[in-house]
Amino acid sequence: MARLRQVQATTEDARSRFGDDSDERNPLFFHRELLIVPDHSRREISLAIADEEFPFGAEYLASTTFREINFGEQAVVGASHAIAGKALKVKGFELCRSCGKVQRGLAKASNHTWGCRYRDKPDDAQLRQLLFMYREFNSEALRFLLPGANFWDEAGQPSFIGALHLGLRQRFGGKVDHLQSALGEEPQPGSQQRKTFLYLFDSVPGGTGYVRQLIEAGGKDLRAVFEQSLQHLQACRCSDGCYRCIFMYRQRFDRERTSKRRAIEQLQTILSRWEELQPSERSLSEVVINTRAESELELRFIEKLRVGKGAPPGVAVTLREDFIKGNKGYLLTFNSGSSMVSWKVEQQVPIGEAEGVGAFSRADFLLTPTAGGKPIAVYTDGWEYHRGRLATDAEQRMALQRSCRYLFWALSWDDVVEAPPTAQAPLEPNGLAVGMMPDFASKNRENYLERWWPKSFLDDLSQRPVPTPREVQLANSLQLLMAYLANPSGALWQGLAQMFCLAQRPPMPPVQIDDPSLMAPREALNLNSHVEEWTQGGESPRVGQHLAPVPGLQILNLVDLALHKTDRLHPCASFRAIHFEPDRSSSERQQQLAWREWLRQGNLFQFLPHLLISTPGWGGSEQPAAVDPPQVWVEAEPAKAAPEGPGAPETAVAASQQAWQALSRFAPADVQPLLQALEAAWQGTDRPLPEQAFELEGPKGDVIAQAELAWPDQRLALVSEPVDAEAFTAAGWRCWSVEDPPAATAAALMEALPPS
Helix, strand or coil: CEECCCCCCCCCHHHHCCCCCCCCCCCCCEEEEEEEEECHHHEEEEEECCCCCCCCEEEEEEEEEEEEEEEEECCCCCEEEEECCEEEEECCEEEECCCCCECCCCCCHHHCCCCCCCCCCHHHCCEEEEECEEEEEEEEEEEEECCCHHHHCCCHHHHHHHHHHHHHHHHHCCCCCCEEEEEEEEECCCCCCEEEEEEEEECCCCCCCHHHHHHHHHHHHHHHHHHHHHHHHHHCCCCCCCCCCCCCHHHHHHHHHCCHHHHHHHHHHHHHCHHHCEECCCCHHHCCCCHHHHHHHHHHHHHHHHHCCCCCCCCEEEEEEEEECCEEEEEEEEECCCCEEEEEEEEEEEECHHHCCCCCEEEEEEEEECCCCCCEEEEEECHHHHCCCHHHHHHHHHHHHHHCCCEEEEEEHHHHHCCCCCCCCCCCCCCCCCCCCHHHHCCCCHHHHHHHCCHHHHHHCCCCCCCCHHHHHHCCHHHHHHHHHHCCCHHHHHHHHHHHHHHCCCCCCCCECCCHHHHHHHHHCCCHHHHHHHHCCCCCCEEEEEEEEECCEEEEEEEECCCCCCCCCCHHHEEEEEEECCCCCCCHHHHHHHHHHHHHHHHHHCCCCCEEEEECCECCCCCCCCCCCCCCCCCCCHHHCCCCCCCHHHHHHHHHHHHHHHHHHHCCHHHHHHHHHHHHHHCCCCCCCCEEEEEEECCCCCEEEEEEEEECCCCEEEECCHHHHHHHHHCCCEEEECCCCHHHHHHHHHHHCCCC
């Protein structure tokens, strides 16, 4: 890097001028990052609230270095560098080693100064590549540690910053543009996560004393800043922000995300607990916070959904804000060109006995398919918090699996934030890469594909993205989730789980399940009763393998070879127990990686009825039996289909009821009467269920209309707005309005949708 000390113009005066003969401009945009380096030895005053659930504090630093680095012109391609915890693609500057002028385009004389020895022979110039330029200054700063996602989400940050600067203007009664704000990060001790601070600093080198004044006398002036900002916001007659109150010119690019109502809520939250703000001997850097880390991981997950991180190739992902039952949510759509799948995304959803689940949990996100099907409870887990509640996590997720009403998906910080694994940088450890049969490891896997994905099944999936076993083997949990969201076929995913169980059976000679090498882990993990329930006393060739990919992680993989035959495919063909017990002799990072693989194994193999996820405190002796009756998600060819079993009709009825409940959960009030009429009319038939919030796309891929309910294959739609009805009708659809009588609409739809 080169420190910028002087800027000199070398363009001729006549050529530097421009007139009004043309409005065309060619602006250049550069990638700049402000890095903040606090001098902890100059910490003088710290105020904090001693509450892990409300980690608010302010700290005065007499000296902090502010270093702004220019990484060159913005570009899609470039070398990737890890800078302050961010992976940035940068080009840098290319300079002549003789005159120091920045090179632009092809070699030419104008890329050099008049006195440069390479001006007459630019092709011979010696260049310095990938050079970054920076400037820096030291000044006083006040940094804030802010509580909860309400302050840090996409609307929270600009709203709080706007409210802070409004209060400064009110308090000091004039222009205080020299007081600026910026976000700075630093590593959190013993963690991969980074702690984020909001810095309020004086842009005048050395400072002018304004910042220190705010925090002296127990933060008296700082409190006045918040109080006066709150008073001004409440007195302003605008709806949700204007330039008379919270908007600032230098934050104009964040104006759409800045909310007066959010700022009022934030200020009221802080002021209501101001009396708890006390002087602290500890620096805010020493405060270890779990709530902030969990909230940040949730925010990053939403951002990764927005950009489609980990989505299958060729699948376009869109995420737009929506309201679900009056609460903020999202509509997530996967479009492969030939098929489209949409999901409603809710945040912080409680799931317990009222939903048919034996153990209560609060899902960070609940993703529900608009076309009906099992919702997915997504948990974004940080190791620092969850390593102390492994048994609780295992119990909650097994309760979801046993309920037959939900799927679960656990994501770690690495899954969401870090770069996805590749063949060159594979996932480590990988429990799907050990103990594999040689024929699975080869490129020829037809025996497994044909066994669990019959041709008729594959034909039905030909229009949807289908992950290959190799892709699944290498993928992390986020990639697996995105693949499932793009193609939520229970048959496909149970088939994948069965394939891996079959591929991890023992090599020749086979090891029977009562072999001492398998009895030892069965007894140690209290699995004997579960294995006996799986075998049900029948005579069948059953073999298995005990795998230990890394210290602390054990996998007991058992297969019934008879039920894996193509003429007897059955969901009970495999039994898998996945046990994690942190190995104290391993490093903290090794334990965390083993835990991440434990989560991934649970995500993939939850489609097996005979699955156990265990850990100390929630082992085989504490867990109930397998899913009963086992749901036949994968069937053989029709002529060879296995009998469904005594519980199958009840299971089908339960699945139908669950699908209607999911539709009702997200439907607005004016659609509820029609849904009730449709559910009554649909009973005992196999008519298709509708998709919710269906978007009709125009020829350019833009959304031109939306239906409350839709049957895309039959081109039928229920709409709430006349303009939507016109668009659907023009596209060749039949439409009904939510204002039509529900009974008449249901009867018309029954006639238009004959049972198959």
